[in-house]
Structures are given as C-alpha cells and as structure tokens.
Amino acid sequence: MNPWRITVLGGGAWGTALAAALRRASQQVTLWARDTETAKAISIGENPRYLPGIRLPGDIVGTTDSAHALDGTDCVLIVVPAQSLRDTLDGLAFRIPPHVPVVLCAKGIERSTGLLLSDVAREHLQGNPLAALSGPSFATDVARGLPTAVVVAGEDESLAALMALRFSSETFRCYSSDDLTGVEIGGALKNVFAIAAGAVTGANLGASAQAAMVTRGFVELRRIAAAFGARPETLMGLSGLGDLMLTCSTVQSRNFAYGLALGRGESLDNLPLAEGVATAGIAAKVAADHGVEAPIISAVAQILKRTVTIQEAVQQLMNRPLKTESE
Numbered sequence: 001m002n003p004w005r006i007t008v009l010g011g012g013a014w015g016t017a018l019a020a021a022l023r024r025a026s027q028q029v030t031l032w033a034r035d036t037e038t039a040k041a042i043s044i045g046e047n048p049r050y051l052p053g054i055r056l057p058g059d060i061v062g063t064t065d066s067a068h069a070l071d072g073t074d075c076v077l078i079v080v081p082a083q084s085l086r087d088t089l090d091g092l093a094f095r096i097p098p099h100v101p102v103v104l105c106a107k108g109i110e111r112s113t114g115l116l117l118s119d120v121a122r123e124h125l126q127g128n129p130l131a132a133l134s135g136p137s138f139a140t141d142v143a144r145g146l147p148t149a150v151v152v153a154g155e156d157e158s159l160a161a162l163m164a165l166r167f168s169s170e171t172f173r174c175y176s177s178d179d180l181t182g183v184e185i186g187g188a189l190k191n192v193f194a195i196a197a198g199a200v201t202g203a204n205l206g207a208s209a210q211a212a213m214v215t216r217g218f219v220e221l222r223r224i225a226a227a228f229g230a231r232p233e234t235l236m237g238l239s240g241l242g243d244l245m246l247t248c249s250t251v252q253s254r255n256f257a258y259g260l261a262l263g264r265g266e267s268l269d270n271l272p273l274a275e276g277v278a279t280a281g282i283a284a285k286v287a288a289d290h291g292v293e294a295p296i297i298s299a300v301a302q303i304l305k306r307t308v309t310i311q312e313a314v315q316q317l318m319n320r321p322l323k324t325e326s327e
C-alpha cells in the first residue's frame, strides 16, 4: 500500500501529535503552521512551544507555505481551535484539492453561529468528503506514542474505514463510524462537562458530587445528540463516554484544569486553550433551541459569564423538581 500524502493544518499540540501518529502509521506527513519557528522545529523532530521535551519522528515536513503543504495532497486534517476553523478555511479552502477528504480534529461548536464544525466546513468545501476524528486522546500521550484509541467518523462509511486503516499503527488505533454528528457532538460537549468536573473538584464539593455531575452530564450529552439525530450508541463510545471519562478525571485535561482554577477562585489568565469556555454558552443556547433540558451545561455557561457563583449553581441544580431518573 503506497503511503498517502497527508497534510496537517495547525502546528499546536494536537496537530503535532497527530502528525507524529500518522508518520508512525507510515504515511507521508506535511504539517502547515502559521509561524516559521514552529514549522522549522517540526522539521527537526520537535515542537518546543506546544510539546516541550517530546521527540517526534524526524521526517515530518514542517512548512508555512500552504501551497507546498496542500498541492497534491491525498487527505487533509484541520487541527486549529474550533473558533479558528472559519478563519482558517477562509484563507486556505481554495488550496484544498476538490474531492480530497478533510478530517476535522477540533472539538467545539462555533460560538457565533451554533454550527457544528462540519457545517462550518461544508460552507467552504462543497466537493470534499468530511470526517471528524475524536475520542479520548491527550496530545502528549499520542506524541509520545503511548497506546491510544480514537474514532474517525464520516458520512461515507467506507471512506471512514479507509482513513481508519491509513491512520492506525501499533500505538494509535482508529475505529471508524458513519455517525459524523454523534462523534462531533460527543467531542464538543465533553469539554463543557470537564470544566464542570474541574470546578466541582476545585470547590471541594466531594467525589459523590463529581460522580453525580458526570453521570447527569452524560444524560444531557445523549439528549442533545439525540435531538441532532445522532445514534445513541455513538455516545456510549470513544467520543462520548470515553472522552468524558478521560477529561472529567484528570488535571491533565486543559478543560478540567480551567474548571479547577475556577473552583479554587484562582486566576484564569494565561491558562492554555480550554475549548469548553467558548462552547458552553452556545451549547446551552443550542440545547434550548432544540427543546432539550441541559441544566449542567447552562450552569457552566452562567458560571463562566459570572452571573452565578459555583455555590449558587449547585443550589439551583439540587433544588430542581424531582423526577424519575429516565426523564
């Protein structure tokens, strides 16, 4: 099987880690980054800004030249933050060859429109098959080559399976799915619950509160996904339950770390990207627009807006009318 020429757009932690994983899967990988320093560093097997101290495969081509990165490519992974996807496509979509699969790797909902990232991409890329790569996977783990499983979802099931085959290696196992919407929603919303989990820990509310919050958060996640037409079993998988388990349980998650600082009343300045911050408010609106009750997401959105304190939010959640567990 000849290797694919794969282009990764985005030289942050996740773009770099995915480039490393795909190179280990014997694909030819070019990573496009905005800044020259990152592109040069990638070409010599490092990314000191986003993945300090981690040795990468030495034969990933780093470049700031988008034509060089995209001419003749077989597959494109877009790995910029969710709120930067539109800007990135505004600048680069014209260079992506028609009919080449495009894999969206960010986790979020567009704040200004409430669109899923595949909907944003579809506005720019009419002819390209779209997919999403998601699941429980920290960039540092993947870049180091630690065993990880993710899911690649696309509307075209056989293409998703082909991508999963191309991307997989001994340490990076890709499952495939045709439930693009379910996989996108799972990835986007788990960040909001990870902020909540961090806040519960930071505010010393106890392990029981933590378990209750994650369980009821999972109910909200499944309800919203169902309202979008996603399949319930998708949310029981890697991009759903799997990613909730990961990011709601460890400070290694930037979203959990953000919530932890919030819960402790610490400064939020200079914290790394926590996608849930941008997604929480719009997710609450999207849920309401679909007639779905999502009290935990709403609470996170209000806490982030500073319209309620964590203690007030907990009081509101605990005093909601009683009901059966399945409602």
Ligand SMILES: NC(=O)c1ccc[n+]([C@@H]2O[C@H](COP(=O)([O-])OP(=O)(O)OC[C@H]3O[C@@H](n4cnc5c(N)ncnc54)[C@H](O)[C@@H]3O)[C@@H](O)[C@H]2O)c1
Binding pocket: 010, 011, 012, 013, 014, 015, 033, 034, 050, 079, 080, 081, 082, 084, 087, 088, 105, 106, 107, 108, 137, 138, 139, 140, 273, 275
């Ligand atoms: N880091 C992880 O462990 C991880 C794992 C899975 C998924 N993700 C998801 O991947 C996405 C990116 O996260 P990350 O960890 O790489 O973030 P990061 O902060 O490490 O890097 C973001 C990168 O995007 C670039 N960028 C930002 N705006 C841009 C624009 N308009 N045009 C071009 N480049 C732009 C930045 O320069 C930077 O290189 C997020 O949605 C995140 O949820 C991250």
Ligand SMILES: O=P(O)(O)OC[C@H](O)CO
Binding pocket: 107, 135, 136, 137, 138, 139, 191, 194, 243, 246, 247, 252, 253, 254, 255, 256, 273, 274, 275
């Ligand atoms: O560090 P986080 O919270 O952005 O999480 C990273 C990945 O999404 C985990 O799957």
